[in-house]
Amino acid sequence: MERLGLKPSRKLVTVVLTGAGVSAESGVPIFRGPGSLWELPEARKLAARARPPWNNRGTWEFYEWRRQLVSRCKPNPAHLVIAEMERYFEDFTLITQNVDGLHQRAGSRRVFELHGSMWKGRCPKCEEIVDLPETPLPELPPKHSCGTPMRPHVVQFGEPVDRLALTEGIKASSKADLFFVVGTSAVVHPAAGLPFLALERGAKVIEINPTETPLTPYVTLSLRGKAGEILPRLWREFLSKEA
Ligand SMILES: [Zn+2]
Incomplete structure (x- = not known):
């Protein structure tokens, strides 16, 4: 000091x-450099199915996999x-x-x-952000109260x-x-x-x-x-x- x-x-x-x-x-698996997430074949396979507009099942399967990994970290x-x-x-x-x-x-x-946070979802229609603390989620993709499938509230590449x-x-x-x-x-x-x-x-x-x-x-x-x-x-x- x-x-x-x-x-x-x-x-x-x-x-x-x-x-x-x-x-x-x-x-927590990282996204860059040696030892990154991309060295795991499962991560590459799951990530390949995560696509815009991100409120689909493929995206959530990738996120659920990551959420479960993180839930085991301290x-x-x-x-x-x-x-x-x-x-x-x-x-x-x-x-x-x-x-x-x-x-x-x-x-x-x-x-x-x-x-953003992998423990939150966002409704693309209402823009409301919702806490989704449980994993696995009962339904993929999770739906907002308005019935619209939500996306993870996580900034994707190229988004602000x-x-x-x-x-x-x-x-x-x-x-x-x-x-x-x-x-x-x-x-x-x-x-x-x-x-x-x-x-x-x-x-x-x-x-x-x-x-x-x-x-x-x-x-x-x-x-x-x-x-x-x-x-x-x-x-x-x-x-x-x-x-
Ligand atoms: Zn909504």
């Missing part, structure tokens, strides 16, 4: 942005510390690119999901991110004192712009990632390694220096 020139306090406006790396540490220490941060700071915002719901399972209450989550992310980043970028290469826009908004406003930006990212040269502090190991250590240090 001394390295940051920051006095630990509940009053620091704090933002956490998380990405796939945090999920991967819980064993939040890791990074998720738990982030949930603790929410309880600690007076002004705290969590923005995630993950769709697996592990932040909520770790105890985070206010989670802005830029890419969740507007509310982005608005909240921009708002929070623009007033942040402390900004954590955790387990994301921060190359995917618009999430990639959020740490820069925070930097512009003078926030201390801490990056935690196993490898260097395009953001690394710009941040206040960049820490290499697993979020589940680094974040709890950093958090203990923060609390021990609390004013």
Whole structure:
């Protein structure tokens, strides 16, 4: 914390942005790089049948398979510390690119999901978003109360991110004192712009990632390694220096 020139306090406006790396540490299959989902033949087969407009059986079979994989994963220490941060700071915002719901399972209450959630469905007719916590679902595709088959409330390739989550992310980043970028290469826009908004406003930006990212040269502090190991250590240090 001394390295940051920051006095630990509940009053620091704090933002956490998380990405796939945090999920991967819980064993959630990732979409890119070695060890990704696409190395599993079953994933390729199921994904091939997931098609626009996404409210069909093929899409849901792929999602149900993923939902079941994720339901067997557990939040890791990074998720738990982030949930603790929410309880600690007076002004705290969590923005995630993950769709697996592990932040909520770790105890985070206010989670802005830029890419939606695999535990929600959306009616293409009414645009209403519905919680679908049970897996397997009794019916595929699940139907909205109006009778229309729903699609997963997950941003598909080429679709814009969740507007509310982005608005909240921009708002929070623009007033942040402390900004954590955790387990994301921060190359995917618009999430990639959020740490820069925070930097512009003078926030201390801490990056935690196993490898260097395009953001690394710009941040206040960049820490290499697993979020589940680094974040709890950093958090203990923060609390021990609390004013
Ligand atoms: Zn409807």
